[in-house]
Amino acid sequence: xxxxxxxxxxxxxxxxxxxxxxxxxxxxxxxxxxxxxxxxxxxxxxxxxxxxxxxxxxxxxxxxxxxxxxxxxxxxxxxxxxxxxxxxxxxxxxxxxxxxxxxxxxxxxxxxxxxxxxxxxxxxxxxxxxxxxxxxxxxxxxxxxxxxxxxxxxxxxxxxxxxxxxxxxxxxxxxxxxxxxxxxxxxxxxxxxxxxxxxxxxxxxxxxxxxxxxxxxxxxxxxxxxxxxxxxxxxxxxxxxxxxxxxxxxxxxxxxxxxxxxxxxxxxxxxxxxxxxxxxxxxxxxxxxxxxxxxxxxx
Numbered sequence: 001x002x003x004x005x006x007x008x009x010x011x012x013x014x015x016x017x018x019x020x021x022x023x024x025x026x027x028x029x030x031x032x033x034x035x036x037x038x039x040x041x042x043x044x045x046x047x048x049x050x051x052x053x054x055x056x057x058x059x060x061x062x063x064x065x066x067x068x069x070x071x072x073x074x075x076x077x078x079x080x081x082x083x084x085x086x087x088x089x090x091x092x093x094x095x096x097x098x099x100x101x102x103x104x105x106x107x108x109x110x111x112x113x114x115x116x117x118x119x120x121x122x123x124x125x126x127x128x129x130x131x132x133x134x135x136x137x138x139x140x141x142x143x144x145x146x147x148x149x150x151x152x153x154x155x156x157x158x159x160x161x162x163x164x165x166x167x168x169x170x171x172x173x174x175x176x177x178x179x180x181x182x183x184x185x186x187x188x189x190x191x192x193x194x195x196x197x198x199x200x201x202x203x204x205x206x207x208x209x210x211x212x213x214x215x216x217x218x219x220x221x222x223x224x225x226x227x228x229x230x231x232x233x234x235x236x237x238x239x240x241x242x243x244x245x246x247x248x249x250x251x252x253x254x255x256x257x258x259x260x261x262x263x264x265x266x267x268x269x270x271x272x273x274x275x276x277x278x279x280x281x282x283x284x285x286x287x288x289x290x291x292x293x294x295x296x297x298x299x
Contacts, residue, residue, distance in 0.1 A: 064211025242276025
């Protein structure tokens with residue numbers, strides 16, 4: 001009922017672990033796979049090890065989480081064993097990478113392919129790491145250059161994760177059209193202030209907002225891009241319950257990524273959401289999840 005095929009990869013369900021939570025080590029990624037995830041996106045990995053920002057790096061709000069981790073990672077040279085370990089899970093492994101130049105993205109993507117990743121996700125959207133992510137991802141020409149360069153350099157599928165922090169996500173999606181799939185969206189650039197301390201709550205001042213608050217933004221992005229760009233879409237942002245995932249799928253997503261919901265509902269959230277989707281499908285007479293992709297589009 002929930003099994004899908006995306007870019008030639010088989011997923012037992014359309015629920016994929018989003019980059020940035022429980023995905024730095026092979027052991028934690030194996031735990032997520034055992035908990036029912038249909039696929040795993042790794043921690044975003046760069047050319048060199050990176051410690052990230054000083055604490056505090058995360059802050060809970062009534063409507064989501066605000067974080068500025070700063071892309072901490074062990075560096076691509078130290079990541080081969082983690083990929084090999086998680087390959088035991090027998091679910092698709094998508095290696096997330098970030099860089100400052102097209103050459104860095106190409107190098108990282110080739111390393112992920114060499115290590116055994118089934119696909120690579122280009123982080124063109126982190127909103128709080130200087131010189132990376134969003135700062136690159138709002139430049140349509142640069143996005144096109146990076147995606148084309150990586151596509152020519154690897155034989156595994158290339159996913160482009162795009163930022164909502166732009167005046168036109170459709171423009172950026174068109175620039176990334178040579179990717180095999182588009183991932184929409186990453187966190188929304190935001191901040192909060194502690195009025196008693198009279199200072200920002202995060203050491204980095206600005207962070208990325210995730211969780212329920214950004215779901216309408218993510219759904220709008222998926223809906224808008226699905227109408228104009230004929231590539232599979234993976235929806236991300238605020239997916240906590242089965243109904244949230246169904247909204248994204250009906251807007252046009254072929255699969256979804258889940259991250260913050262682990263904080264709210266525990267590691268078994270993948271199984272919980274799978275059951276909730278299946279229950280809705282049975283009640284409404286649907287046999288396969290692909291029947292619902294884009295069904296809410298109004299022409």
